[in-house]
Amino acid sequence: MTQRRIYLPEDRMPKAWYNVVADLPWPPPPPLNPANLQPLPPQALEAIFPKALIAQEMCADRWVEIPEEIRKILGLWRPTPLVRALSLEEHLKTPARIYYKNESVSPPGSHKPNTAIAQAWYNKQEGFKRIATETGAGQWGSALAFAGCLLGLEIKVYMVRVSFEQKPYRKHLMHTWGAEVVPSPSPDTEAGRQILARDPDTSGSLGIAISEAVEDAATREDTNYSLGSVLNHVLLHQTVEGLEAKEQLDMIGERLPNMVIGCCGGGSNFAGMALPFVKDKLDGKDISLLGVEPTACPTMTRGEYRYDFGDTAQKTPLVKMHTLGHSFVPPPVHAGGLRYHGMAPLVSLLIDKKVIDTAAYHQTEVFEAALTFARTEGIIPAPETSHAIKALIDNAIRCRETNSEEVLLLNFSGHGHFDLASYDLYLSGQLMDYEFPQEAIAKAMAAVPKVDA
Amino acid sequence: MTQRRIYLPEDRMPKAWYNVVADLPWPPPPPLNPANLQPLPPQALEAIFPKALIAQEMCADRWVEIPEEIRKILGLWRPTPLVRALSLEEHLKTPARIYYKNESVSPPGSHKPNTAIAQAWYNKQEGFKRIATETGAGQWGSALAFAGCLLGLEIKVYMVRVSFEQKPYRKHLMHTWGAEVVPSPSPDTEAGRQILARDPDTSGSLGIAISEAVEDAATREDTNYSLGSVLNHVLLHQTVEGLEAKEQLDMIGERLPNMVIGCCGGGSNFAGMALPFVKDKLDGKDISLLGVEPTACPTMTRGEYRYDFGDTAQKTPLVKMHTLGHSFVPPPVHAGGLRYHGMAPLVSLLIDKKVIDTAAYHQTEVFEAALTFARTEGIIPAPETSHAIKALIDNAIRCRETNSEEVLLLNFSGHGHFDLASYDLYLSGQLMDYEFPQEAIAKAMAAVPKVDA
Numbered sequence: 062m063t064q065r066r067i068y069l070p071e072d073r074m075p076k077a078w079y080n081v082v083a084d085l086p087w088p089p090p091p092p093l094n095p096a097n098l099q100p101l102p103p104q105a106l107e108a109i110f111p112k113a114l115i116a117q118e119m120c121a122d123r124w125v126e127i128p129e130e131i132r133k134i135l136g137l138w139r140p141t142p143l144v145r146a147l148s149l150e151e152h153l154k155t156p157a158r159i160y161y162k163n164e165s166v167s168p169p170g171s172h173k174p175n176t177a178i179a180q181a182w183y184n185k186q187e188g189f190k191r192i193a194t195e196t197g198a199g200q201w202g203s204a205l206a207f208a209g210c211l212l213g214l215e216i217k218v219y220m221v222r223v224s225f226e227q228k229p230y231r232k233h234l235m236h237t238w239g240a241e242v243v244p245s246p247s248p249d250t251e252a253g254r255q256i257l258a259r260d261p262d263t264s265g266s267l268g269i270a271i272s273e274a275v276e277d278a279a280t281r282e283d284t285n286y287s288l289g290s291v292l293n294h295v296l297l298h299q300t301v302e303g304l305e306a307k308e309q310l311d312m313i314g315e316r317l318p319n320m321v322i323g324c325c326g327g328g329s330n331f332a333g334m335a336l337p338f339v340k341d342k343l344d345g346k347d348i349s350l351l352g353v354e355p356t357a358c359p360t361m362t363r364g365e366y367r368y369d370f371g372d373t374a375q376k377t378p379l380v381k382m383h384t385l386g387h388s389f390v391p392p393p394v395h396a397g398g399l400r401y402h403g404m405a406p407l408v409s410l411l412i413d414k415k416v417i418d419t420a421a422y423h424q425t426e427v428f429e430a431a432l433t434f435a436r437t438e439g440i441i442p443a444p445e446t447s448h449a450i451k452a453l454i455d456n457a458i459r460c461r462e463t464n465s466e467e468v469l470l471l472n473f474s475g476h477g478h479f480d481l482a483s484y485d486l487y488l489s490g491q492l493m494d495y496e497f498p499q500e501a502i503a504k505a506m507a508a509v510p511k512v513d514a
Numbered sequence: 515m516t517q518r519r520i521y522l523p524e525d526r527m528p529k530a531w532y533n534v535v536a537d538l539p540w541p542p543p544p545p546l547n548p549a550n551l552q553p554l555p556p557q558a559l560e561a562i563f564p565k566a567l568i569a570q571e572m573c574a575d576r577w578v579e580i581p582e583e584i585r586k587i588l589g590l591w592r593p594t595p596l597v598r599a600l601s602l603e604e605h606l607k608t609p610a611r612i613y614y615k616n617e618s619v620s621p622p623g624s625h626k627p628n629t630a631i632a633q634a635w636y637n638k639q640e641g642f643k644r645i646a647t648e649t650g651a652g653q654w655g656s657a658l659a660f661a662g663c664l665l666g667l668e669i670k671v672y673m674v675r676v677s678f679e680q681k682p683y684r685k686h687l688m689h690t691w692g693a694e695v696v697p698s699p700s701p702d703t704e705a706g707r708q709i710l711a712r713d714p715d716t717s718g719s720l721g722i723a724i725s726e727a728v729e730d731a732a733t734r735e736d737t738n739y740s741l742g743s744v745l746n747h748v749l750l751h752q753t754v755e756g757l758e759a760k761e762q763l764d765m766i767g768e769r770l771p772n773m774v775i776g777c778c779g780g781g782s783n784f785a786g787m788a789l790p791f792v793k794d795k796l797d798g799k800d801i802s803l804l805g806v807e808p809t810a811c812p813t814m815t816r817g818e819y820r821y822d823f824g825d826t827a828q829k830t831p832l833v834k835m836h837t838l839g840h841s842f843v844p845p846p847v848h849a850g851g852l853r854y855h856g857m858a859p860l861v862s863l864l865i866d867k868k869v870i871d872t873a874a875y876h877q878t879e880v881f882e883a884a885l886t887f888a889r890t891e892g893i894i895p896a897p898e899t900s901h902a903i904k905a906l907i908d909n910a911i912r913c914r915e916t917n918s919e920e921v922l923l924l925n926f927s928g929h930g931h932f933d934l935a936s937y938d939l940y941l942s943g944q945l946m947d948y949e950f951p952q953e954a955i956a957k958a959m960a961a962v963p964k965v966d967a
Contacts, residue, residue: 062589066524068519068521071517133515136518137892138892168893210889229934230683230931233935237885237888237894237941435691436663436664436691436692438590440621478683481683481686481690482682482686485686488689
């Protein structure tokens with residue numbers, strides 16, 4: 062009987078995060094101050110981030126030790142199982158060996174708490190009592206609520222209003238862990254009040270919610286801001302995924318994967334799995350690192366690699382990344398976590414250097430793939446994760462057609478328990494695809510600042 | 515570092531179910547034909563059950579082999595982890611060692627698929643194409659939908675109308691696995707049509723839904739009926755829980771538990787964990803087997819041990835069990851899975867013989883305990899499971915006060931991802947308790963047939 066689940070013993074959970082920057086031949090372009098286009102000094106971030114996280118953001122060391130107390134909390138659900146997808150393989154009649162790293166076993170149901178716990182811990186260490194953040198569909202907000210609950214920090218979540226109303230379960234989840242959640246735009250911030258005055262019926266956006274959370278953090282002594290993806294330190298915290306997966310493959314005598322596949326919104330879950338394999342790839346190993354996104358928000362496949370703002374309201378530094386323009390509002394695909402105009406700078410750099418490959422899919426074909434997974438492996442994937450599953454299935458079929466015994470490794474970033482309404486829309490034929498939003502992107506790209514870097 | 519999760523290797527998943535009847539000094543009272551009060555001949559059940567399950571229902575052997583194909587499917591999520599609740603222990607400052615068996619890791623999120631897979635498999639073996647069943651809150655319906663999906667059987671679920679409307683996510687879950695779900699009463703059965711004609715706005719009840727599913731199964735050649743608790747063969751299939759837990763405690767050199775705690779609706783999740791410890795208890799070991807129920811539906815603590823019908827419409831045989839009367843409609847507590855007037859006959863016999871202990875709690879104190887669990891161990895328990903958690907916490911505190919290093923074993927029967935609206939009601943102070951429904955029970959008990967057995 063082939064073993065389905067590979068469990069790493071708890072005492073073999075990684076003791077350090079892996080920083081890919083140390084192994085790259087290309088220095089990452091620095092974030093810039095939009096006022097003078099000069100590299101941003103670290104102190105500029107101290108109004109909203111603790112010093113330890115700023116240091117990690119700028120860090121050049123290969124390994125960053127994970128404090129014992131963080132490891133203890135991660136131990137509530139880590140190491141996560143690596144699972145051989147035997148039923149899916151059988152269904153697809155593929156000679157490929159498929160493994161998925163099940164990050165959905167965390168209490169909030171995704172990879173997000175890997176960094177939420179770390180960020181909350183460092184904030185607490187430096188004496189902050191409260192963290193403000195934004196959330197779209199609610200995966201990040203619930204992860205930070207969970208972290209705040211375990212560490213005794215107050216959490217305030219600005220949740221995009223349309224999600225606040227449409228996804229009550231994620232809001233309940235945040236309440237259960239004791240966080241305060243308000244629909245954004247809210248009357249609690251100057252940014253929110255201004256927008257409400259102009260447009261009281263606005264459905265909100267991630268860009269607006271970021272502005273509110275940043276304002277909250279910048280204007281309160283006891284409060285910092287926290288971001289769930291994109292930044293270097295977030296990707297760093299997620300590398301436990303790939304480090305564990307490597308050990309687990311090694312435990313059963315499996316070779317390096319031929320493909321590592323993950324979905325990309327801001328890029329952190331994919332990067333957490335893929336970055337620990339970058340050195341292998343640079344050393345000439347046959348590995349494709351594949352990031353997958355929606356056709357409706359094609360940041361990696363159709364965006365430009367250049368300096369842009371991280372938020373709509375232009376409150377962030379300029380970062381060099383693949384972007385569709387900071388003012389681009391993606392169509393309302395159900396994979397809310399993939400609706401971001403930009404991409405993690407580290408992922409973007411590696412795409413530019415052809416180390417990372419990319420693919421984009423429409424949402425109906427993505428839900429079809431998700432259903433195949435749910436009806437073979439049992440677990441119901443989040444719409445975000447389902448993008449990676451579509452690519453996985455396509456490649457497993459390619460392996461069948463070419464009779465290739467490849468090893469395919471998927472990052473199963475989250476479950477779809479709170480997204481079942483989307484599944485029902487798909488099943489009843491009411492889910493639609495969106496054309497490539499060419500005009501909207503062209504308009505947004507025209508508003509991207511011209512920076513010569 | 516104390517190990518949190520104890521994983522049983524996959525090849526050590528139990529190869530046989532344990533039948534406690536073989537170890538009991540008391541023969542279980544047989545089910546009776548209500549028409550003549552004579553023991554029911556097995557053939558009487560063939561209109562709605564496959565022969566193999568009827569044989570298991572009447573079986574006297576100690577061990578019943580689990581077919582390899584069933585074990586293979588159970589292997590999608592079994593063996594389930596046994597978890598040391600270190601964070602809860604620390605929070606409660608208890609010297610007790612607390613373990614919980616995490617049955618919520620199954621794709622439908624509870625222990626229910628342990629029997630759903632087995633029942634679907636035996637039905638398929640005997641050539642049936644379709645299974646009809648009822649569901650209240652939806653845990654059982656989604657487990658059978660999952661099983662039908664994996665085994666290629668058509669599943670029709672009659673879902674109590676009020677739940678169909680209030681719990682859309684469980685309905686979506688059943689759809690995702692390909693089942694047909696209708697609100698009950700439905701126009702699809704004679705029983706449903708009659709009730710709709712009388713009362714078109716009825717919110718439905720479990721009793722009505724059972725009547726519809728049984729009628730569906732009895733009137734179609736290709737269709738059988740399936741029940742998710744109460745019956746001997748259902749309890750038998752659930753014994754994998756306790757058998758695995760024993761092996762897992764043994765793996766880490768832990769002794770037998772002093773207490774085994776589970777919640778009781780029909781009794782199957784608790785029995786699955788507790789029955790494998792009955793022989794130890796009969797042999798004089800110091801073990802309390804504690805079944806926990808809501809004060810609002812106090813079958814074990816306030817019901818009488820006598821023959822009664824399993825359903826409201828009196829379509830089932832008479833079974834000897836703790837009952838509140840087959841016409842009793844419990845108050846609408848949020849633990850929908852515990853709203854049943856009867857109790858598994860095997861559990862009832864063992865309560866009567868003082869082998870099994872019982873306790874009952876109000877729902878607000880139960881949600882308070884659930885929140886303590888969610889905010890320490892992270893996982894959010896189902897309202898049903900939370901009843902057992904309340905008893906667990908009370909006993910962990912007792913251990914603190916008496917300085918007793920007891921071993922407490924909880925069956926974590928399911929997660930509360932689809933019950934978060936109830937948590938939000940609790941947190942906003944809107945959840946209420948129900949008085950002990952003395953008058954309603956007295957009235958229902960008056961309608962229980964007088965059987966001298």
